[in-house]
Amino acid sequence: MFKKILIVFLCLLQASIFSELKADPVRQQINLNRDWHFTLGDPAGAQQPSFSDQTWEQVNLPHSFSLPYFMWKSVYNGYGWYRRTIEMPEEWKGKQVAIEFEGVFIQSEVYLNGKRVGEHTGGYTGFCYDLTPFLKPGKNILAVRVNNLWKPDVAPRAGDHQFSGGIYRDVYLHVTDPLHVSWCGTFISTPEVSRASASFRAETEIRNDYTQSQQFSIRTEIVSPEGKTVSQAETKEMLKAGSTRIFTQYPAAITNPSLWHPDTPNLYKAVTTILKGTNIVDRQETTFGIRWFEWRADKGFFINGEHYYLLGANVHQDHAGWGDAVTNAGFRRDIQMMKDCGFNTIRGSHYPHDPSFARACDEIGILFFPENAFWGMGGGSGDRDGWGTPSSSCYPPNPADQDHFDRSVLAQLKELIRINRNSPSITAWSMSNEPFFTDASTNERMKQLLNKATDSTHLWDPTRLVAIGGSQRKGVDKLGKNQIAFYNGDGAGFLEPGVPSMVSEYGSVTTHRPGTFDPGWADLKDGFNRPEWRGGQVIWCGFDHGTVGGTGLAIMGLVDYFRIPKRSWYWYREAYAKGNRNPAEPAWPVPGTPAKIVLSADKTTLAAPDGTDDAHILITLSDADGNPVSNEVPVKLTILSGPGEFPTGTTIQFMPPSEEEASDITIRDGKAAIEFRSYYAGTTVIEASAEGLPSSELTIRTLGQPTWESAGCPKVADRPYKRYIAPVKEEPANELLLAVNRPSFVSSTAELSSRTLSNDDDDQTAWFADPSDANAWWKLDLEASYDLSAIEVIFPTTDIHRYIIEVSADNQSWSTVSDQRTSEKKEKKQCVEGDLGKNIRFVRISFTSGRAGLSEVKIGGKPADL
Known part of the structure; x- marks a missing residue:
C-alpha cells in the first residue's frame, strides 16, 4: 500500500515539476516595433554608435518610406536609415539572441554597434540574424540601411502595385538557449490522413551554438483543438558544436481527427520541447491543421474527399494612409471582409504576404494561395525600370543579370515556403504571375526557371501541389509535373486544358466607390457556367490599392482603399453568402441634409501598443433622423487627448473629390474611414468635426505597457500628406506593346x-x-x-x-x-x-x-x- 502511495506521490510531484518547467519562459519573443529613429537619404557613417540621429524623425513599425501614402502613382525611390537602441540585461548572458525581420523592401543591411550583421535582398520574405557575437551588456545600437531601388537582377522587375521602401512589417528579438529550434524550423505534416485517422511527421531543425557537442531529448506533443494531448514522440539525440540538423519524428496516429475546412477551421498544435536531462532548454508551439486536398484535371478541386468549388478574390497588402505598412489586425479585417461576402479563397497577389496573413486565413477559415514574387506586367520590354513605369520584361533580357535573377526567385520562394509551410489554409504554392510578359529572347530561360522553381518546391514541401500563376500564354500551363494551371483574364472563357486548373483572375470592376450593385462581370448575372473540370474562379480584385500604373489599375477592387465596401461587394454577399442575415441590396444613402456625424469603429479596445493591432474608424453622415446621406462635405478627425495616431499624425482631413483643393484623402457617398493605431497604452479621445454640424467623439483604449503617461505623454508628429512628384525621367519610346498577350x-x-x-x-x-x-x-x-x-x-x-x-x-x-x-x-x-x-x-x-x-x-x- 505504501509503495502505491509513494508511486502516486512521485507521479504527482513529477507532473508538478513538469508543469512548472513548461511555464518557465525558456524562449522569449520581444516586439521591437516601437521607438525607432528614421531618415530618408543615405548619410555616411549612420551605422556607427557615435553617429547622432537626434534630428531624425521618431517612428514606429510597421513603417513605410512613403508614410502617409494615399494611392498615388509615384513614391520616393532611394535610401533610408533606421536606428534604435537594444538594452541587453544581465539575464541574457549565456543566451542566444537573434533578430527577425518579417519584411523589408527591398534590400537591407543590418548593423549592430557598427559591425555588419548581414544583408538581405528580397522585399516580401522574412529573415533572421544571430546578434549574439555583436551584443554587449547594456546599450547596443541597431542600425538598418534600406533601399527600394529597382534592380534588373532581382525579382520582381515590375508589377501593378506600389514599391515603397521601409521596414514595413514587424521586427522581433528571439532570446533562446544556445541549443534551440531554428527560426521557422518546425514542419508538421500528415502523410496519411482520412476522416477515420491521421498520421504525423514532425521535422525539427535544431541549432547547437554551444562550443561542445550536446546530448538532449526532443519531445513533440500533438495537442487537439480542445487542448488535449492526443499523441507524442520523444527521441534522444546528439548534435555537434556549431552545427544544425533536422530531426524527424513520427508521433502515433490518431483516430477521428478534427479536420480543417473553411467551414470548420479546426487547428492543432505541435509542442516541441528540447530537454537536457529533466531541464527544458527550449519550447515552441507550431499551429497546423489536419486536412487533405486533391486536384483533378477532369473534376476540379476536392477538400477532405469532397468536391469544393473555389470562389475567391485577389488581395494586395496596401491600406489607406499606411501604405504597405499594415498591422496584423488590418490583414485579419481584409480576410474577414472577403469571407463575409461569400468567398472561400484568397490569392495572395503577387508576392509573399505577411506571416500573419496566412495565420488569419487558418483561423478564420479561408483557403489561401501564396505566390512568389516572379511576375511581369504587360506593355513594356527590356530593362525599363518597372517601378518608374508599370511594365518591364518579367525575365531580364541582359544575360549578365540572368543567373542572379534565378537565384533571387528561388531564394524568395524557399523563404516563402519555410515561413508558411505549416498553415493548413495553404492549398498550393504559386510560382509566378503572368511570366509570359517577357521579351521573346527570354522565353526559354523563363520556362527553365519555372521548372526549377516547381522542382525545388516539391523538394521543400512534398505535401502540396504547385501552381503556375497567370499561365494562359506561351505554354507555361503545361510545364513540369503535378502542377495546377492558373488562368488570368480572357473572360474566364478557357477550354478544358487537360490539367488541374482554375480561373485566377476574372471580371474586374473599375470604379471609385460607391459603384453599382452588380458583379462587374456580366456573365455572373446569368449564372456563370462552372464546368466540372474547373477548380474555381478568383476575381480581380478584392481591394483598391496603390500602383505605379495609375488610377485606372488602382480602383478595381470590390472594397475601396479606405476599406469601405463598394456596392459590388454587396452583390457578391447576396449571391455567394446568401445575404448572411443581411438584406440583399441595402438601402443606399441618398442626397439629404447632413445633420450628424456618426463616428464608429470595428473595436474600441486595442490589445497591445506595439503595431500589431489597430482600429478601423468609420465616419458616416446622416440626416436629423439618423438616415445616412450621400452628401460629401469636408470632415476632420482630431485626437483631443491620448496616445493614438492616424497616418497623418494627430489630425486627418477628408475632402469631397469634386472640390479643387481635394486631396487623395476623400469622403465619398457620405462615408469616410481610416485606420488608427497607438504605440502607448492609454485612452485616446477622437473628435469628428465639420462646418455647420455638431461634433462627435469616440474613445479608444489601448492595453499593455508602457503607458502614455509613464512615457511622459509624448507628442505624435504631424505628417501632412503630399503627393510625391517623381523626378522627370526620359519617356520611353512608344513601343506599341500594350496589346501583346492581352485577352x-x-x-x-x-x-x-x-x-x-x-x-x-x-x-x-x-x-x-x-x-x-x-x-x-x-x-x-x-x-x-x-x-x-x-x-x-x-x-x-x-x-x-x-x-x-x-x-x-x-x-x-x-x-x-x-x-x-x-x-x-x-x-x-x-x-x-x-x-x-x-x-x-x-x-x-x-x-x-x-x-x-x-x-x-x-x-x-x-x-x-x-
Missing part, C-alpha cells in the same frame, strides 16, 4: 487558327475568322485603362481591307478612331496615331468585307488616371 475575343475562328495569334508579338502568325462569318470582329481587353496614342494593324495579306477600329472605356459605348469601310487602297499595315481616347480599356476591329484576319495588332499609350 482577346472574336466573333468566330477558322479551323487551325487561334485568336491569340493576333497579338502574340509575331506578325508571321495570324488569326482568321470562319469563312462563313459575314460580320466578323476581333476585340481586345487591355485589362486596365490607358490613354491611347497609337494603334497599328497588320494584316495577313496585302489587299483591300475594309473595317473600322473602335475604342471603349466600358465595353458598351464605342468611339470610332479609324473608318476604312469604303477603302480602295491595298495595304498590309495601317497605323493610326494621335489622341485616340482617354481611359480606354477595349479596342475592337470590325470587318465589313473580304476575309477577316489579323496578323498582329499593336497598341501604344500610357496608364490613365481616372
Whole structure:
C-alpha cells in the first residue's frame, strides 16, 4: 500500500515539476516595433554608435518610406536609415539572441554597434540574424540601411502595385538557449490522413551554438483543438558544436481527427520541447491543421474527399494612409471582409504576404494561395525600370543579370515556403504571375526557371501541389509535373486544358466607390457556367490599392482603399453568402441634409501598443433622423487627448473629390474611414468635426505597457500628406506593346487558327475568322485603362481591307478612331496615331468585307488616371 502511495506521490510531484518547467519562459519573443529613429537619404557613417540621429524623425513599425501614402502613382525611390537602441540585461548572458525581420523592401543591411550583421535582398520574405557575437551588456545600437531601388537582377522587375521602401512589417528579438529550434524550423505534416485517422511527421531543425557537442531529448506533443494531448514522440539525440540538423519524428496516429475546412477551421498544435536531462532548454508551439486536398484535371478541386468549388478574390497588402505598412489586425479585417461576402479563397497577389496573413486565413477559415514574387506586367520590354513605369520584361533580357535573377526567385520562394509551410489554409504554392510578359529572347530561360522553381518546391514541401500563376500564354500551363494551371483574364472563357486548373483572375470592376450593385462581370448575372473540370474562379480584385500604373489599375477592387465596401461587394454577399442575415441590396444613402456625424469603429479596445493591432474608424453622415446621406462635405478627425495616431499624425482631413483643393484623402457617398493605431497604452479621445454640424467623439483604449503617461505623454508628429512628384525621367519610346498577350475575343475562328495569334508579338502568325462569318470582329481587353496614342494593324495579306477600329472605356459605348469601310487602297499595315481616347480599356476591329484576319495588332499609350 505504501509503495502505491509513494508511486502516486512521485507521479504527482513529477507532473508538478513538469508543469512548472513548461511555464518557465525558456524562449522569449520581444516586439521591437516601437521607438525607432528614421531618415530618408543615405548619410555616411549612420551605422556607427557615435553617429547622432537626434534630428531624425521618431517612428514606429510597421513603417513605410512613403508614410502617409494615399494611392498615388509615384513614391520616393532611394535610401533610408533606421536606428534604435537594444538594452541587453544581465539575464541574457549565456543566451542566444537573434533578430527577425518579417519584411523589408527591398534590400537591407543590418548593423549592430557598427559591425555588419548581414544583408538581405528580397522585399516580401522574412529573415533572421544571430546578434549574439555583436551584443554587449547594456546599450547596443541597431542600425538598418534600406533601399527600394529597382534592380534588373532581382525579382520582381515590375508589377501593378506600389514599391515603397521601409521596414514595413514587424521586427522581433528571439532570446533562446544556445541549443534551440531554428527560426521557422518546425514542419508538421500528415502523410496519411482520412476522416477515420491521421498520421504525423514532425521535422525539427535544431541549432547547437554551444562550443561542445550536446546530448538532449526532443519531445513533440500533438495537442487537439480542445487542448488535449492526443499523441507524442520523444527521441534522444546528439548534435555537434556549431552545427544544425533536422530531426524527424513520427508521433502515433490518431483516430477521428478534427479536420480543417473553411467551414470548420479546426487547428492543432505541435509542442516541441528540447530537454537536457529533466531541464527544458527550449519550447515552441507550431499551429497546423489536419486536412487533405486533391486536384483533378477532369473534376476540379476536392477538400477532405469532397468536391469544393473555389470562389475567391485577389488581395494586395496596401491600406489607406499606411501604405504597405499594415498591422496584423488590418490583414485579419481584409480576410474577414472577403469571407463575409461569400468567398472561400484568397490569392495572395503577387508576392509573399505577411506571416500573419496566412495565420488569419487558418483561423478564420479561408483557403489561401501564396505566390512568389516572379511576375511581369504587360506593355513594356527590356530593362525599363518597372517601378518608374508599370511594365518591364518579367525575365531580364541582359544575360549578365540572368543567373542572379534565378537565384533571387528561388531564394524568395524557399523563404516563402519555410515561413508558411505549416498553415493548413495553404492549398498550393504559386510560382509566378503572368511570366509570359517577357521579351521573346527570354522565353526559354523563363520556362527553365519555372521548372526549377516547381522542382525545388516539391523538394521543400512534398505535401502540396504547385501552381503556375497567370499561365494562359506561351505554354507555361503545361510545364513540369503535378502542377495546377492558373488562368488570368480572357473572360474566364478557357477550354478544358487537360490539367488541374482554375480561373485566377476574372471580371474586374473599375470604379471609385460607391459603384453599382452588380458583379462587374456580366456573365455572373446569368449564372456563370462552372464546368466540372474547373477548380474555381478568383476575381480581380478584392481591394483598391496603390500602383505605379495609375488610377485606372488602382480602383478595381470590390472594397475601396479606405476599406469601405463598394456596392459590388454587396452583390457578391447576396449571391455567394446568401445575404448572411443581411438584406440583399441595402438601402443606399441618398442626397439629404447632413445633420450628424456618426463616428464608429470595428473595436474600441486595442490589445497591445506595439503595431500589431489597430482600429478601423468609420465616419458616416446622416440626416436629423439618423438616415445616412450621400452628401460629401469636408470632415476632420482630431485626437483631443491620448496616445493614438492616424497616418497623418494627430489630425486627418477628408475632402469631397469634386472640390479643387481635394486631396487623395476623400469622403465619398457620405462615408469616410481610416485606420488608427497607438504605440502607448492609454485612452485616446477622437473628435469628428465639420462646418455647420455638431461634433462627435469616440474613445479608444489601448492595453499593455508602457503607458502614455509613464512615457511622459509624448507628442505624435504631424505628417501632412503630399503627393510625391517623381523626378522627370526620359519617356520611353512608344513601343506599341500594350496589346501583346492581352485577352482577346472574336466573333468566330477558322479551323487551325487561334485568336491569340493576333497579338502574340509575331506578325508571321495570324488569326482568321470562319469563312462563313459575314460580320466578323476581333476585340481586345487591355485589362486596365490607358490613354491611347497609337494603334497599328497588320494584316495577313496585302489587299483591300475594309473595317473600322473602335475604342471603349466600358465595353458598351464605342468611339470610332479609324473608318476604312469604303477603302480602295491595298495595304498590309495601317497605323493610326494621335489622341485616340482617354481611359480606354477595349479596342475592337470590325470587318465589313473580304476575309477577316489579323496578323498582329499593336497598341501604344500610357496608364490613365481616372
